[in-house]
Amino acid sequence: MAELATARAVTGRDTEDLSDPAYLKIRDVIYRISGIYHPEEKLYLLASRCARRMRAVNAKTPSEYLDHLTVRGGREEELRLLLNEITIGETYMFRSQAQLEMLRSVILPQIIQTKSAIGFKRLRLWSAGCSTGEEPYTLAMFLLEESEKMLAGWTFDILATDLNDKSLAAAKAGIYGEYALRSTTEVLRKKYFRPYDGKQLEATNQLKSLIRFDRANLNDDSKMTFLKGMDVIFCCNVLIYFDQGSKHKVVQHFYSNLLPGGYLFLGHAESLYQVDDRFHLVHSPGAIGYWKPSIGYTGGGKP
Amino acid sequence: MNLHRLEEIRPKIGALEGMPAVPAIVLPLTAMLRLPPDQVDVDAVIELVSYDGTIAAHCLRMANSPLFGRRNTETVRSAVMVLGLKRIEAILLGCCLNRIVPPDKWALDPVTFWRHSLGCALVSSKMAKLIGYPDPDKAYLAGLLHDLGILVNTLACTENFRKCIHAARDGRVALHRSEEEHLGFTHCHSGKMLAEHWHFSGDVTDVIEFHHDIAALSGKPLVSLVHLSDLLCRLRDLGYGYYEAMGVDLAGEAAWATLVEHFPALTNLDLARLTMDIDGSMEDIVAIVDAVFKP
Numbered sequence: 261m262a263e264l265a266t267a268r269a270v271t272g273r274d275t276e277d278l279s280d281p282a283y284l285k286i287r288d289v290i291y292r293i294s295g296i297y298h299p300e301e302k303l304y305l306l307a308s309r310c311a312r313r314m315r316a317v318n319a320k321t322p323s324e325y326l327d328h329l330t331v332r333g334g335r336e337e338e339l340r341l342l343l344n345e346i347t348i349g350e351t352y353m354f355r356s357q358a359q360l361e362m363l364r365s366v367i368l369p370q371i372i373q374t375k376s377a378i379g380f381k382r383l384r385l386w387s388a389g390c391s392t393g394e395e396p397y398t399l400a401m402f403l404l405e406e407s408e409k410m411l412a413g414w415t416f417d418i419l420a421t422d423l424n425d426k427s428l429a430a431a432k433a434g435i436y437g438e439y440a441l442r443s444t445t446e447v448l449r450k451k452y453f454r455p456y457d458g459k460q461l462e463a464t465n466q467l468k469s470l471i472r473f474d475r476a477n478l479n480d481d482s483k484m485t486f487l488k489g490m491d492v493i494f495c496c497n498v499l500i501y502f503d504q505g506s507k508h509k510v511v512q513h514f515y516s517n518l519l520p521g522g523y524l525f526l527g528h529a530e531s532l533y534q535v536d537d538r539f540h541l542v543h544s545p546g547a548i549g550y551w552k553p554s555i556g557y558t559g560g561g562k563p
Numbered sequence: 564m565n566l567h568r569l570e571e572i573r574p575k576i577g578a579l580e581g582m583p584a585v586p587a588i589v590l591p592l593t594a595m596l597r598l599p600p601d602q603v604d605v606d607a608v609i610e611l612v613s614y615d616g617t618i619a620a621h622c623l624r625m626a627n628s629p630l631f632g633r634r635n636t637e638t639v640r641s642a643v644m645v646l647g648l649k650r651i652e653a654i655l656l657g658c659c660l661n662r663i664v665p666p667d668k669w670a671l672d673p674v675t676f677w678r679h680s681l682g683c684a685l686v687s688s689k690m691a692k693l694i695g696y697p698d699p700d701k702a703y704l705a706g707l708l709h710d711l712g713i714l715v716n717t718l719a720c721t722e723n724f725r726k727c728i729h730a731a732r733d734g735r736v737a738l739h740r741s742e743e744e745h746l747g748f749t750h751c752h753s754g755k756m757l758a759e760h761w762h763f764s765g766d767v768t769d770v771i772e773f774h775h776d777i778a779a780l781s782g783k784p785l786v787s788l789v790h791l792s793d794l795l796c797r798l799r800d801l802g803y804g805y806y807e808a809m810g811v812d813l814a815g816e817a818a819w820a821t822l823v824e825h826f827p828a829l830t831n832l833d834l835a836r837l838t839m840d841i842d843g844s845m846e847d848i849v850a851i852v853d854a855v856f857k858p
Binding site: 300302362366529530533541544545 | 735794795797798799800802806807808809810811812813814815833834835836838839840842843844846847
């Protein structure tokens with residue numbers, strides 16, 4: 261009875277009939293392919309995304325649409341289009357506060373401790389799939405602010421790569437409007453940006469100089485092999501477009517790109533489950549990081 | 564542990580005896596709801612809900628909230644149908660436990676406390692089902708009540724407990740660490756006293772006493788289960804209302820190893836997916852707690 265009541269209660273919110281088991285199957289297809297997961301309570305979001313694609317392909321029911329995703333011709337293309345719907349929405353700076361907080365209070369102290377011991381005070385971050393640059397600029401501001409605190413005396417560089425030339429050009433230009441800066445405080449805007457063409461702001465040269473922009477295909481083995489010595493890799497909402505095989509390969513590269521004790525961050529609802537079990541899933545309030553164990557780690561308690 | 568200081572609060576726990584209705588409603592209700600869903604006497608539940616005007620009003624308000632589509636639910640019966648038994652149970656327990664603490668005594672925000680308890684209950688029963696633990700409902704109850712000692716500390720040593728909370732928040736450390744330092748004992752010790760006083764079952768009492776005691780976990784899968792759920796909740800915005808500076812490899816925890824011994828299926832648990840499930844449940848948890856506490 262409880263389940264019945266719940267199902268009725270949830271369907272009351274939307275026009276889509278969420279009790280249709282086809283939605284659960286679509287959810288699982290999406291999860292298997294992309295690692296993006298819709299919990300029961302967020303199925304209505306998935307349903308509304310599907311609704312748009314269902315209209316486009318003229319599918320009458322969720323189970324007919326499931327066929328479009330699994331058995332009919334053009335299913336890979338349809339999956340890609342649905343993923344586009346699911347990950348829609350431009351990004352903005354300081355979007356993942358919880359990840360930055362984890363970086364500040366958990367990850368950096370560990371790295372500082374390890375690297376200080378050998379007198380190697382250098383930090384390398386990589387924004388893999390940087391799109392139009394919001395993420396690397398956020399990291400640059402974050403590091404510059406910390407360089408007045410716990411990172412005093414450290415040097416750092418940020419590698420920002422993307423496959424898309426247009427996105428990279430925009431990222432290099434570093435010009436942003438109100439949407440991208442919506443979570444950037446007035447203090448940081450004044451410190452790291454200058455006015456550009458009326459309403460927009462342009463990143464200062466100090467900020468730009470910390471970031472090396474480069475075109476890179478994560479599927480390109482020869483390129484991936486040379487990117488060594490990373491402390492933290494951010495790869496948010498990128499792997500979702502890879503099939504299981506190439507995802508596995510890319511994550512293996514990430515593992516060897518990272519130094520022991522380094523971290524990999526994925527997008528908010530993504531997971532590496534059954535992709536690479538050498539990474540340890542590390543929880544911090546509101547964020548999940550994938551940790552490459554330090555040399556000599558044997559489990560037991562906090563990393 | 565400072566035994567002397569702990570014993571000081573024992574007489575105060577005795578004085579809780581006269582508090583309204585806690586064991587009287589909670590125990591028969593949880594016993595009733597622990598039956599398989601098809602055997603629960605829904606009429607008896609409805610009667611129990613109707614018996615108390617405040618609780619009935621809370622249920623009705625929640626059934627009519629936006630989360631449930633703002634339908635026009637006018638009777639307790641339809642509210643029970645709309646909400647489902649699990650939510651009704653949570654509202655009832657929330658109301659009952661809330662009544663034992665006068666509003667001016669709360670050191671931890673009651674909304675925060677109850678979200679954490681309810682979150683831990685949901686995660687415990689979810690995880691129990693996923694790994695094949697035979698009694699997910701007991702896991703739910705144990706999760707719900709694991710921090711009972713926080714209520715005891717709130718009532719029995721209000722001012723000192725307030726200091727613990729502030730110190731924990733400022734130092735961004737776990738609450739039980741701060742209690743050890745400032746009280747000499749933790750909510751685990753005081754919670755156990757109240758649990759025994761109320762004649763809770765041995766399993767649930769164990770969870771209340773040992774959920775932060777890594778050394779005492781072995782051979783106690785339920786304690787390990789709730790220990791992990793508690794950690795997971797504190798790592799997903801369902802903690803004590805402040806940011807604890809920690810990064811935890813759950814699969815590297817001692818409790819994980821204990822649980823794997825009893826339930827090998829745990830090694831295949833998709834922890835990331837469970838975490839996202841918890842995030843997805845937030846809306847529901849917030850709604851239930853608001854129904855109880857928001858005037």
